[in-house]
Each structure stands twice: as C-alpha cells, then as structure tokens.
Amino acid sequence: xxxxxxxxxxxxxxxxxxxxxxxxxxxxxxxxxxxxxxxxxxxxxxxxxxxxxxxxxxxxxxxxxxxxxxxxxxxxxxxxxxxxxxxxxxxxxxxxxxxxxxxxxxxxxxxxxxxxxxxxxxxxxxxxxxxxxxxxxxxxxxxxxxxxxxxxxxxxxxxxxxxxxxxxxxxxxxxxxxxxxxxxxxxxxxxxxxxxxxxxxxxxxxxxxxxxxxxxxxxxxxxxxxxxxxxxxxxxxxxxxxxxxxxxxxxxxxxxxxxxxxxxxxxxxxxxxxxxxxxxxxxxxxxxxxxxxxxxxxxxxxxxxxxxxxxxxxxxxxxxxxxxxxxxxxxxxxxxxxxxxxxxxxxxxxxxxxxxxxxxxxxxx
Amino acid sequence: xxxxxxxxxxxxxxxxxxxxxxxxxxxxxxxxxxxxxxxxxxxxxxxxxxxxxxxxxxxxxxxxxxxxxxxxxxxxxxxxxxxxxxxxxxxxxxxxxxxxxxxxxxxxxxxxxxxxxxxxxxxxxxxxxxxxxxxxxxxxxxxxxxxxxxxxxxxxxxxxxxxxxxxxxxxxxxxxxxxxxxxxxxxxxxxxxxxxxxxxxxxxxxxxxxxxxxxxxxxxxxxx
Numbered sequence: 001x002x003x004x005x006x007x008x009x010x011x012x013x014x015x016x017x018x019x020x021x022x023x024x025x026x027x028x029x030x031x032x033x034x035x036x037x038x039x040x041x042x043x044x045x046x047x048x049x050x051x052x053x054x055x056x057x058x059x060x061x062x063x064x065x066x067x068x069x070x071x072x073x074x075x076x077x078x079x080x081x082x083x084x085x086x087x088x089x090x091x092x093x094x095x096x097x098x099x100x101x102x103x104x105x106x107x108x109x110x111x112x113x114x115x116x117x118x119x120x121x122x123x124x125x126x127x128x129x130x131x132x133x134x135x136x137x138x139x140x141x142x143x144x145x146x147x148x149x150x151x152x153x154x155x156x157x158x159x160x161x162x163x164x165x166x167x168x169x170x171x172x173x174x175x176x177x178x179x180x181x182x183x184x185x186x187x188x189x190x191x192x193x194x195x196x197x198x199x200x201x202x203x204x205x206x207x208x209x210x211x212x213x214x215x216x217x218x219x220x221x222x223x224x225x226x227x228x229x230x231x232x233x234x235x236x237x238x239x240x241x242x243x244x245x246x247x248x249x250x251x252x253x254x255x256x257x258x259x260x261x262x263x264x265x266x267x268x269x270x271x272x273x274x275x276x277x278x279x280x281x282x283x284x285x286x287x288x289x290x291x292x293x294x295x296x297x298x299x300x301x302x303x304x305x306x307x308x309x310x311x312x313x314x315x316x317x318x319x320x321x322x323x324x325x326x327x328x329x330x331x332x333x334x335x336x337x338x339x340x341x342x343x344x345x346x347x348x349x350x351x352x353x354x355x356x357x358x359x360x361x362x363x364x365x
Numbered sequence: 366x367x368x369x370x371x372x373x374x375x376x377x378x379x380x381x382x383x384x385x386x387x388x389x390x391x392x393x394x395x396x397x398x399x400x401x402x403x404x405x406x407x408x409x410x411x412x413x414x415x416x417x418x419x420x421x422x423x424x425x426x427x428x429x430x431x432x433x434x435x436x437x438x439x440x441x442x443x444x445x446x447x448x449x450x451x452x453x454x455x456x457x458x459x460x461x462x463x464x465x466x467x468x469x470x471x472x473x474x475x476x477x478x479x480x481x482x483x484x485x486x487x488x489x490x491x492x493x494x495x496x497x498x499x500x501x502x503x504x505x506x507x508x509x510x511x512x513x514x515x516x517x518x519x520x521x522x523x524x525x526x527x528x529x530x531x532x533x534x535x536x537x538x539x540x541x542x543x544x545x546x547x548x549x550x551x552x553x554x555x556x557x558x559x560x561x562x563x564x565x566x567x568x569x570x571x572x573x574x575x576x577x578x579x580x581x582x583x584x585x586x587x588x589x
Contacts, residue, residue, distance in 0.1 A: 052484050079487040092485035096503045106489035
C-alpha cells in the first residue's frame with residue numbers, strides 16, 4: 001500500500017501572504033519524516049491527505065483506492081470514508097469521555113465483542129490499561145500522546161498521519177513510545193507520515209526524511225544526508241544550525257577538498273568542504289552549536305583546521321546545556337555541558353579559542 | 366396574589382424555552398459553522414428582537430396570527446379559529462421574541478469549541494449528526510443551560526408582545542406582567558408590588574444560575 005499525493009493548494013499561515021503548496025510525493029510502508037520549519041505547509045499537506053482540507057488541484061491515492069482527484073471525474077472522499085488515521089499536534093482527545101470511550105469512538109460500527117477485543121489489544125500494546133477509566137485531563141502529556149495514538153490505530157487504518165505527536169516528551173519517554181509504535185507497525189505495516197520541525201525527533205526516528213520549505217519539497221533521503229546539508233536558510237535554522245554566517249569564497253583547494261571563506265565584517269577566515277560556489281561569490285555557512293569546541297588555551301597539534309581566538313560574551317544555562325556566546329570577530333553560539341563550564345572555570349569576559357572541524361561547517365545553498 | 370397569572374406565565378416560559386431549544390440548536394450549529402457569505406443577514410434577523418420595540422414585533426405577529434394572516438388562516442383551517450388572543454399564539458410570538466436569547470449563547474459555545482475535536486471525530490468515522498450529539502452538545506452543556514434559562518427568564522418577563530398578540534384574557538393570556546399593569550392602572554399598588562417583587566426574585570434566581578454555572582458573561586454576538 002503506497003500513498004501517492006500530488007497536491008497544489010494555496011494556503012495561508014497566521015501572518016503572511018498566501019503560499020502555494022505544490023508537492024508530488026510517494027510514501028511507501030514504514031516511517032517517512034516530513035521535516036520543515038513552521039509555516040512550510042506540512043499540516044496543510046496532512047489535512048489534504050486526511051480529507052479535512054481540499055486541494056485546489058491534484059490526485060491522492062492509497063494503493064488502488066483514489067481518495068481525491070480534481071480531474072474530469074471529480075472524486076473527493078469525505079474523511080469518514082478514507083480510513084486514514086490522524087494524530088493532531090493538540091491530540092484532540094475528547095475531554096468529556098473516559099480513555100476507554102475515547103478509544104472506542106472510532107469503533108462504532110463493529111460488533112460489541114470484536115470492539116472489546118480490539119480495545120483490550122490496543123490498551124496493552126501501548127501500556128495504558130490502568131488509565132482506561134480516567135479522563136484525558138487526569139493524564140500526563142506522555143500518557144495523553146499514547147492514548148491519542150491508540151485511539152487512531154485501533155481503527156486499523158491504511159495510513160497514519162502524525163503531526164508532531166511526541167513534541168514536548170523527554171527523550172526517554174519518546175523512545176519508549178516510538179518503540180511501541182514500531183512494534184505495532186511491525187504487524188500492520190502501513191505508511192506512517194511523521195511531521196516534525198524538531199531535529200532531535202528526526203535523529204530519534206532515523207528514517208527517510210522529506211524536507212519541505214515554503215510549500216515545496218527541498219530534498220529527501222537519509223536524515224544525516226538531508227539535514228546536514230540544508231538546502232535553504234529556513235531549513236538550516238529548523239535543522240538546529242544555531243550559527244549562520246555570511247561570507248565570501250576566497251579560494252578553492254581542490255587537491256585538499258576544501259575552500260576558504262572570508263567574513264566581510266571581520267578579517268576571520270574558515271576552511272570548509274569544497275562546494276559548488278565559485279570564487280568571489282557570497283555564501284552562507286551553517287554550524288551547529290554542538291559541533292564547536294571551546295579551549296581556554298591555544299590548542300596545538302590538533303587535526304581541526306579552524307581555530308579562532310575570541311572572548312566569552314555570556315553564559316546561560318538552558319535545559320541541560322550551557323549556551324555560550326563568543327565574540328571571535330563574529331559572534332558564535334556554542335553549546336557546552338555544565339561539567340565543562342565548571343572544570344574550565346568559564347566566565348564572561350574570558351579569553352577562549354573556538355575549534356571548528358572543516359566538515360562541521362556546511363555550505364547552505 | 367394572582368396565582369392563575371403566575372402559573373400561566375410559568376407555563377408559557379417553560380413551553381417557549383423548550384421549543385426554542387429544539388429550533389435554536391440546529392440554527393446555531395448552522396450559523397456557527399457555515400461559510401455561507403450572506404450568513405450575516407440571517408444573524409441580523411435572529412438578533413432583531415434585541416433592538417425592536419416589542420410592540421413592533423407584537424404588531425406583525427398579531428397580523429400574521431390573526432384571521433387574515435398566514436399562520437392565522439392555517440390555524441383556522443386546522444382548528445376552526447385563528448391564533449390571535451390564544452395561548453398558542455402567545456407561544457408562537459414569544460418564540461420569535463426570545464430567539465436571540467437562545468441562539469446567541471449556543472453560537473458562542475459552539476464557536477469556542479476546539480475545531481480539531483470535530484476533525485478528530487470526522488477522521489474516526491463519525492458523521493455530522495453523530496459528531497453533533499456525541500461531541501458538540503456534551504461539550505456545550507453550559508451554553509445549552511444558558512440558552513434555556515435566558516429564554517425562560519426573558520419570556521417570563523415579556524409584556525409588549527403579549528399585550529399585542531394575547532390581549533388580556535384571564536387564564537389564557539393574562540400573564541404576570543399584564544396583571545401587574547392592570548393593577549397599577551387600577552391604583553392597586555399593594556398587590557402590584559407583590560407580583561412585581563415575585564417576578565424580580567424569580568428573575569434574579571434564574572440569572573444567578575446562569576452566571577454561577579457560566580463564568581463568562583453573556584453578551585450579544587460573540588467576538589470572532
């Protein structure tokens with residue numbers, strides 16, 4: 001069962017001019033991650049597939065079944081008849097119904113015995129049996145997310161749409177829920193479209209990624225390959241590249257596989273992997289804050305090719321990491337652990353050296 | 366104390382608020398969710414009784430319900446008499462008069478529902494009717510109560526429409542407010558005071574129920 005979605009639709013985000021969503025995608029069985037910054041059209045795409053929004057033009061099919069066709073013989077199945085499951089970002093659990101009744105909601109048309117058996121099965125698959133009599137408001141965020149997944153999957157859908165369903169979970173809980181979801185899909189084997197703008201979630205799922213920006217597909221492939229070479233600035237920001245630097249290509253060194261980039265506002269230079277930008281053109285370089293090393297003495301005998309002296313502007317604890325701003329001619333954002341801050345006695349005003357591997361610096365097309 | 370008038374008023378208010386709920390539920394649902402571009406015209410019609418003098422509404426109701434009016438003639442054919450100066454006529458006119466008090470709280474509560482709950486019901490296979498009765502109505506119970514109670518209280522206190530359509534027939538159309546007016550005309554202030562105070566207390570209790578249940582203050586057409 002493969003989903004083929006060819007969709008054109010004008011859509012609006014909260015405070016911008018209309019965009020055109022224009023995609024032609026195929027989703028095979030198993031996970032596909034749809035990755036893109038907010039406002040890139042991800043949710044509109046899912047709404048069109050589920051039948052909650054109508055494309056201006058296009059065709060959506062699931063296996064041999066046509067869900068939507070704007071052609072001469074117009075087809076548009078209502079959401080009730082698509083057998084597509086959809087877990088919203090807000091989860092949309094019915095607040096007035098118990099967990100068990102929430103899960104039974106999609107099973108109105110099957111015999112009572114069968115219904116009971118399916119509910120028991122899904123409650124145990126997602127480890128939520130003890131919650132059955134409770135109301136959604138009495139559950140933790142992680143429990144609510146499991147219930148929303150269970151409510152969707154108990155209907156035995158042909159396709160699962162997930163709109164950031166695990167956002168806000170800590171890494172451990174997210175992993176557990178993903179394991180349950182993978183186990184479920186091991187037996188059912190349907191296409192699962194997983195929308196997120198969180199790089200950590202992409203890395204946690206680690207399967208095929210399609211990147212979307214401004215309504216268009218940018219790239220697709222393995223997460224490492226796609227997200228580490230972002231095709232646009234918006235995607236680079238969303239993919240967790242905290243540092244975006246504007247520079248000019250100084251020279252190419254094809255024998256070393258590198259090129260040098262100069263930064264206009266300072267006399268700093270960086271060595272980066274050889275890319276398609278000709279000499280003299282202006283380029284953007286993306287560097288993840290976690291890929292930069294901090295040293296309190298000038299590093300010697302080190303393989304990294306970019307070493308920049310600078311001064312710490314500020315330190316701020318965010319979650320489990322310190323975010324350090326360093327002025328090295330350009331201002332860099334660097335992530336370090338609290339342990340490193342303690343043992344190096346890092347403080348504002350201190351002289352430090354930034355260490356950047358050549359391949360930590362990515363050219364943004 | 367004129368118990369006959371009080372019982373008549375309560376009977377009228379109860380009948381009107383219940384019948385009105387049946388009319389207002391589908392109407393409010395449609396107004397809350399339609400994307401029809403002229404819906405504001407219908408919204409204005411529903412809101413008209415808020416601004417029209419009851420005598421204007423009562424006047425047109427009298428014409429429609431009387432022997433020459435459309436509804437009057439239908440009734441004449443079916444029951445052998447027109448609806449003017451009857452209890453049924455009062456009910457019909459009061460339905461119009463109290464319509465916004467039932468429709469507007471319902472629209473406000475339907476519009477405040479999370480749309481994704483309705484989407485979730487649709488994706489889970491529920492048609493509109495099922496979604497309405499299993500999701501929309503249970504989550505709008507405070508709005509439903511407000512609608513019933515406000516239309517009850519509003520009908521209980523109406524005067525102009527009753528006077529125009531119903532006249533002043535004891536046990537048939539002489540409601541509490543008409544009775545009070547009569548007593549004042551007859552300079553019987555003591556018994557007018559009794560009835561007036563009773564009506565005041567009933568209205569206060571009823572409104573306390575609404576505001577106690579619904580923290581949000583009721584207002585004309587909801588902000589959107």
